[in-house]
Amino acid sequence: MKKIFNFIIVVMMAAALIIALGCGNLADKSKNADGSKATTTQAKTNESVTIKMLNIGQGDSILIKTAHQVILIDTGDVDMRDKLVELLKKENVHQIDKLIITHPHADHLGGAYAVLKDFDVKQVYDNGQTTSNATYRTYMKLITSKKIPYKQLLDCENIDFGSGVSFRVFSPTADEIKAGGDLNSNSIVGKLVYDKFSMLFTGDCEADREKVILAKYGNQLKSTILKSPHHGSKTSSNREYLKAIASEAVLISCGVNNDYKHPHDVTMNKYNDLKMKIYRTDKDGSITIETDGNTYKIRKENT
């Protein structure tokens, strides 16, 4: 009996240790979002990868092109649907291999209907949190009627963007989604890695959840570039989190003279204090990062 008791204690301690360590090392313990084991693909440094923060007003939409895949993270707001479609067509996008919706607020999900309708979307990911608004319902209806593969994307998962580019998810967890709660904080937060280059995507994740992510992942968050959380709001971008990310530049997507006054001064001051180069769509237009996995260039389009 005592032996069984000791065995149970050991099993419980091991389980607690696994939980405390999160997913562990980035390199070898992640699993792919399709459930298969993650493979470590070697980056080919001559292949160019572009990441374009599209100028779609107050909202987020980021287009990523690797040599073999087109990925779209968020789709801007409902009133910018036509502009989003126009911008994607201008970028010669026909097929979208992966559409990722960070959270179901209108300024991220609003253009999804047009994207799903007008482009050949091969796979949709979101955090699995449902809402009752019409934008969400039409998005889900279209995914079902067009039989587009759909998957919930959570902490510890790793998606392959092709050409040696991976996307590793840090948040949210299944329990956080089950608990419901704040849509912003449940945003998908993940890190794109291409050899020596990396970029942290944050949706509208708020400071309370940033603290949880920081405690769990610490310096694994370190990224060359940061997508400013929540359009530069003062309710995100806590200083310790920014220090761990330690990025050289930050990209903010926000509308000209937006109602929320994003980005907030207090956040801009933090970015300046940490000597991050700041790019923002309301002033710079669409912003393009081009990288070969070693070096990178950032270009403003001013439109």
Ligand SMILES: [Zn+2]
């Ligand atoms: Zn937003």
